[in-house]
Structure formats: structure tokens, C-alpha cells
Amino acid sequence: MKKVLQYILISVLVFGNIPSASAQFGKQKKADALYNSFSFVKAIDVYKEMLANNYNADYAKRRLADCYSMLRDPENAAVYYADVVKQEKVDPEYYLNYAMALRALKKYDESKIWISKYKETGVIDSRVQKIMEDENFITNIYQIKQQYFSKTVPFNSELSDFGATEKNNVITFASSRDKGVGIKRTYSWNSQPFLELFQLTRNGDSFSEPEKLKGDVNTRFHEGQVSFSKDGKTLYFTRNNFTDHKKGKDAQGTSNLKIYRATLDKDNKWTNIKELPFNNANYSVGHPSLSADGKTLYFASDMPGGFGKSDIYKVSVDGESFGTPVNLGNKVNTEGNELFPFVHSDGNLFFSSDGLLGLGQLDIFTTILDEEGNIQEIINLGMPVNSSMDDFSFFLNDSGETGFIASNREGGMGDDDIYGFDRVPLFSIKGTVTDAINKMPIQDAKIVIKDKDGNQIADLVTDAKGKYSINVDRETTYTLEASHPKYMAEPSKIGDTRNSKGKTFVIVDFELDPVQDVDVLAGVNIENIYFDFDKYNIRYDASVELNKVADLMLITYPTMAIEIASHTDSRGSFKYNEALSVRRANSTHDYLISRGVDPKRIKKYEGFGEYNLVNDCKDGADCSEAAHQLNRRSIFKVLKMQ
Numbered sequence: 001m002k003k004v005l006q007y008i009l010i011s012v013l014v015f016g017n018i019p020s021a022s023a024q025f026g027k028q029k030k031a032d033a034l035y036n037s038f039s040f041v042k043a044i045d046v047y048k049e050m051l052a053n054n055y056n057a058d059y060a061k062r063r064l065a066d067c068y069s070m071l072r073d074p075e076n077a078a079v080y081y082a083d084v085v086k087q088e089k090v091d092p093e094y095y096l097n098y099a100m101a102l103r104a105l106k107k108y109d110e111s112k113i114w115i116s117k118y119k120e121t122g123v124i125d126s127r128v129q130k131i132m133e134d135e136n137f138i139t140n141i142y143q144i145k146q147q148y149f150s151k152t153v154p155f156n157s158e159l160s161d162f163g164a165t166e167k168n169n170v171i172t173f174a175s176s177r178d179k180g181v182g183i184k185r186t187y188s189w190n191s192q193p194f195l196e197l198f199q200l201t202r203n204g205d206s207f208s209e210p211e212k213l214k215g216d217v218n219t220r221f222h223e224g225q226v227s228f229s230k231d232g233k234t235l236y237f238t239r240n241n242f243t244d245h246k247k248g249k250d251a252q253g254t255s256n257l258k259i260y261r262a263t264l265d266k267d268n269k270w271t272n273i274k275e276l277p278f279n280n281a282n283y284s285v286g287h288p289s290l291s292a293d294g295k296t297l298y299f300a301s302d303m304p305g306g307f308g309k310s311d312i313y314k315v316s317v318d319g320e321s322f323g324t325p326v327n328l329g330n331k332v333n334t335e336g337n338e339l340f341p342f343v344h345s346d347g348n349l350f351f352s353s354d355g356l357l358g359l360g361q362l363d364i365f366t367t368i369l370d371e372e373g374n375i376q377e378i379i380n381l382g383m384p385v386n387s388s389m390d391d392f393s394f395f396l397n398d399s400g401e402t403g404f405i406a407s408n409r410e411g412g413m414g415d416d417d418i419y420g421f422d423r424v425p426l427f428s429i430k431g432t433v434t435d436a437i438n439k440m441p442i443q444d445a446k447i448v449i450k451d452k453d454g455n456q457i458a459d460l461v462t463d464a465k466g467k468y469s470i471n472v473d474r475e476t477t478y479t480l481e482a483s484h485p486k487y488m489a490e491p492s493k494i495g496d497t498r499n500s501k502g503k504t505f506v507i508v509d510f511e512l513d514p515v516q517d518v519d520v521l522a523g524v525n526i527e528n529i530y531f532d533f534d535k536y537n538i539r540y541d542a543s544v545e546l547n548k549v550a551d552l553m554l555i556t557y558p559t560m561a562i563e564i565a566s567h568t569d570s571r572g573s574f575k576y577n578e579a580l581s582v583r584r585a586n587s588t589h590d591y592l593i594s595r596g597v598d599p600k601r602i603k604k605y606e607g608f609g610e611y612n613l614v615n616d617c618k619d620g621a622d623c624s625e626a627a628h629q630l631n632r633r634s635i636f637k638v639l640k641m642q
Contacts, residue, residue: 028056031063040067058087062094069097072361072390072408074104085114092121096128104360106388124620126334127355148421150384153404155200155210159193160415162406163225163393167232169202171404172213173418174224195222197237215270217262221255225287225340225393229294235262235270236288236297241281249281257286259299278315278325289342290317292398298341298349301325307333312341312351330622331375337362345398349375352392356380360388364405385421400425428505429495430469433462433482436511441466442484445512449495450479474500480508487512528633529588533569533625536583538591542634546588549636550595561639564588564605567612569631570619574609581607588634603639 031046044067050060065080081098084090095118102111119128155161159176166172176193196218198210212218221240228235240255249255258279262270279285280303287300297317302310303325311333316323328349332338336355339362343349347369352362356378363386368377385391387409396403401423408416433445445462449470457478462468472478478495495508529542538546553560566585568577589605613631617623 028059031060035063035067040070043067058084062087062090065094065097069101074101074361074389077101078105085117092118092123095121096125100354100361103358104388106360126330126620127336148381148385148423150405151420151422153207153418153420155207156413156417158414160195161418162416164404164406164418165226165228165395166202166397166402166404167228170199171202171207172197172199172226172228173210173404174198174226175210176415177210194220195224197223197226213270214268215262215265216273217260217270222257224257227288227290227297229290230292233264235264236260236276236290237262238286238288241279251282256281257284259285259288259297277322284310287340291343291347292345296343297322298343299325300339300341300351308335308337308355310337310339312338312349328375331378332367340392340394342394342396344396344400346400350381350394350396352390352394359383359386362390362392364391364394390416396423425504426471427474427497427500427503428469428471429478429480429497429508430467430505431507431509433466433468433484433510433512435487436513439511442487442512445482445484445487445510448481448483450481452477452479454479469505472497474498482510482512484512487514528635530629531584531632531634533628533632534572534580536580536587538587543591546591547595550592550597553592553597553601554595559601561601561603563603563637563639564634565612565637566605566607566634567631568610569628570610570613570617570621571628572610578607578609581609583607584632584634 027046027050031043031050034040034043034046044064047060047064047067051057051064061080061083065077065084068074068077068080078098078101081094081101084094085098095114099111099114099118102108102114115128118125153164155171155173157175157177161173161175161177164171164173174195175198176195177198197213199213200210201208217223217235217237217239219239222238224238226235226237237260238257239260241249241258259276261274261276263272265271276285283301283303285299285301285303289298291297295317296314298312298314300310301313303313306327307330312328313325314328315325327333332349332351334353334355336353338351338353338355341349341351349367350364352364354362356363356365358365358380364381365378366381367375368379369375380386381394385394385405387407389407389409391405391407391409393406394403395405403421403423405419405421406416407419429449433442433447434440435442441462441464443462443464443466445466445468447460447462447468447470448456449458449472450456458470460468460470472495474497476497478497479492480495481489481492483489490510490512493508493510495506497506500506529545530539531537531542532539549562553562564585566581566588568581568584570577572580585605585607589599589602592602593599610631615623615627615630617627617631
């Protein structure tokens, strides 16, 4: 009887749990379906039920962390990520996700711990590299001279508002406020009403009540970020895949974003809606921004072949025709999200990114262009434009004095809020340093800037084109000095920033006279010598250059002394490359000795490995063989002539 009772008890315990386990399995299936359909708010409730019942708890925690991350809620995401990263055999991506959530909470030191753990897994990620390389970023970003001054606007709602642009005192923006709709339809991602486009009129500091755009732009689904043509008669806008009153989906049932174009009719209604030809049902294309000349359209997309989750692209526009989209490359795009491009009338591009070095989640960046319009540098706009939360949809008026951003930072009225700003452009002193004889630019010339009392406030060097630029205060004077070891100093010059209203810079150029016979090698046009990958033998083209050096030392300047410095590209370990560069220095030295040069006149011959790259071809960079070749070199320095 005792055994029978035990069997009955075990049977009750085991089989009694079957309905409960089945129910929990059903909950997980439901939660996953909600998650996969981007219904994150509803999915959270179901995953929390699983966690309360201790059913597949580790999995539930991972999904809860991901849900809150997708909802841009780092505070709640961090709570679950903190448990997830302790799980066994967890995907290393969670280390990075946790680190980014901590950055959004301004816990920068703690964030670095998990970034380091992510890097230790062996993953190659430019986002991590940027954070690890710039330890002083947070300190520096707080010290950036303030150029933007934020202010609230009176037309935010308790829901999501963003994407404000202004043309002819009319402000257009996207909002979930859904006023005037009898039956409110909500978006499953965040349980808010679908976005629609609104307009209002500005009159000084007063604003009219927002009204929906007239015409055929707004539908039952999302409409978002817009851009107008210069004449204001063509509108590019973002919308879910919805054409001819039919909702389009990809193979997974997702209605991705597309860009559409509308024209303004005589009744001031937006009609003639057409989708752009490079849209695709299988990925999103959105956030259009049209250049001032109407010939280039910038946009964001997660189309295949990009660098990360979402990249910035551009496409040529010729009337009704469009070219092939071009990715802006890895100076702009990262493994993360690059979104909301905005091209100003002066050609500068602004965009949001969570992959470039920022204060937290999405930050707003701008590009620095050279004279040919090529992107040279990316700059974080700093505070108050950026915060530790999402900052996006940057807009700046043509005069560069006012604009809008959107953010979900603390202190707002709703979810995403629109903020206005006034901009006081920084003033810069810039110029070019050239050789007085041949008028060629002088690289690495030192520029020293002193205030009106003679105190040094800054020093910098010129770039490869002999150019320099530095931001300074307005309405004062500065003294500038230019120098270079191979040139005679020129008398100091005055940089006057007084009466600078309406201006953004003053030019101060220098011409320096060369010191005689300082750079003999440059005078006879001797180039660096180069090596094949993983080799240190002297190639034929290198022997030609080395013969020139030997002839100079043996015939023309019999007392000349030199140094040799040899280098490698970034491929291979640091230790291996150091050894390889030493072998290259030795072979360069030995070749000159074989030509009859006295060893005592080669004062040094050293290898520097990959520490002095001449370009951005670091580990993990996508570089051509020609670019890597530039780093595999021996260079010469003249120490004395007699």
C-alpha cells in the first residue's frame, strides 16, 4: 500500500504539472510572436508572466532586456541586462548592449567594464574601438564651446512628436497625437497611435494650432520625416509600405518604410503621391533630405550590403529620374544605426548615430568637408543638442541661426519631444602656410596663437595642404606666429575678429622662406622606398631610390648624415610587425653600406612596426592593397649636411 500511495503521489505531482507547463509554453510562444511582430509593450507583459512563474527565466530576461532596448528605455533594459550578462554561454552581443544601456544612464565608467569584456571575446567592432581609444571623450564633450542654445516649443503633445522642419514660417512635423480620429488605431511596437504629418504657422514667437497636412499624404499607417524642395512645391516623406490603399509586407509580414513624393496643387493640397523607384518591400528606406540644388537625396536604409543595422545613403535626382543609391562609407556608417540625415543648404550633412562615439543612445553629428566636398571628419555636436538619451531629426534653417531637434530626454512633455534651438556660429581664424619660393603648401608648420595680452592660448599644426583652422572668441584681436624647422620664421600677424557680425571666419596666411639645403632629399625628388606584404627584401623600384641616396652621400654631400625609419602595415600582430620593421630597417641600411656608404654616417636605423600609419588602415578597416602599401615603407631624415 505504501508503494501504491507513493506512486499515486508521484503521478499527481508529475501529471498535475502538465497543464501548467503547457500553459507556460503557450505563453512563451505568444510572447515570441508578439516580439517578432514588434509588439514590444504587449510582449513585455507576457515575458514578465513567464519570469514570475520561473519558466525559462534566463530566456525571458534576455527578451525583456531586448524589448526595453527596442523601446529606447535604457533604465529598464539595464536592469535585465545586468542579469543576462551573468548567464552561462551568453551571446557576447549582450555585453555591448549592456554597456550601451549604461552609457545612456551616464554610468560611463561601469560601461567601459562591459565594453572591455565584449572586446575580450575577440569581436572586431569599430564602435568599441572608438570608445576604447578616446578615454577623454566625455570630459572633452562637456568642454566644447557652446554653439547651440536649446529652448522649448509650445506644440508638443503627450505622445511622440519629432521631425520638425520649417519653410516660409510653416513648420511641418510628425506626431502620434491622432486628433480628430474617431477610432484610434495604435502601433503595436509602442502602443501609441500611428504617426501622421501636421503643420502650423509661426508668427514671431506665436504659433497657430497644428493641423494635419491637406491632401493625400496621411493614411491609416505611419507617415514620418519630410523634406521639401527649394520652391516648396515638392514634398518627400516617409511612410509605411502603403500604395494605392494596399499595405505591402515582406516575407516575414513586416510593413517596411518607403520614401514617397507628393506635389502641391493649386488648392494647397498634397497630391500625386508616387513612391520612389529604389524602394523595396524587403527592407526600409526612409528619412529623406533633399540638397538645396535638388540634385541629391540623402536617406537612411537597412538595405543589404551596408556596414551596420542602418546606413546613410545618397542618390542622384534628375527631374523624375533617380540614380543608383550610394552608401556614404565607413567614415559615416558603423555597425550600429545611422539615421535621420539632414543636408544643410551649405552642403554640410547632419545625422544621428548610436555607433559613433556619443553621450548615450542616438547622438547628432555633423560632417566637416574639404574644398572638394569630401568628408574629412565627423564631429559630435555636444550639449545641449545631445543628451544621454535619443537625439535625432536635426533641422537647421538656411541662415544657420535657428532649428529643431527631437529627443526623448528627461523633462519633456511626452515620449519624443521637439526642441527648438538658436545657434551662434563659432568664429574661426584659418589660413594656409606656403613656401615663399615655390608656393607649395607646408605641412606640419606650427601655428601659435596668443591673446591681446600676449598669453599663448593655443598651438596647432597645418595639414597636408598647409591649412589650419581654429575656433576663437569674437570681438577681439589675436597674434599669430608660424614656424617650421626647415623654414625661417616670419614676423607675427594679427587676427582681428572685431566687427564680425554676419561673418564666421577671418583668414591669416603665411609665406615662409626655406633655410638653404635643409631638405636635400626633397630637392632631388627621392621618394620613400616600399616593401611587399610580409617581406623585407629590397625591390627593384626601391633600389633605384636607394641608389640616389647613396650617390648623394658619396658624391654630392660626402659628410651628410641620415637616419632610417622603417614601418609595416597593420596586418599581423604588433610584436610580429615590430620585428618585421626591424628587418626592413636592416636591409635598407645594408643596401646603402653595400653601395659604399660609411656605416658611421647612418646614425640610426630603426623599426617602428605599425605604430605610425599614414592613413586610417587600422585593424579591421576595409582598405585596398594600394592603401596598405603606403604603410610598408622606409623613410629617410637628413641630420646634417657638413
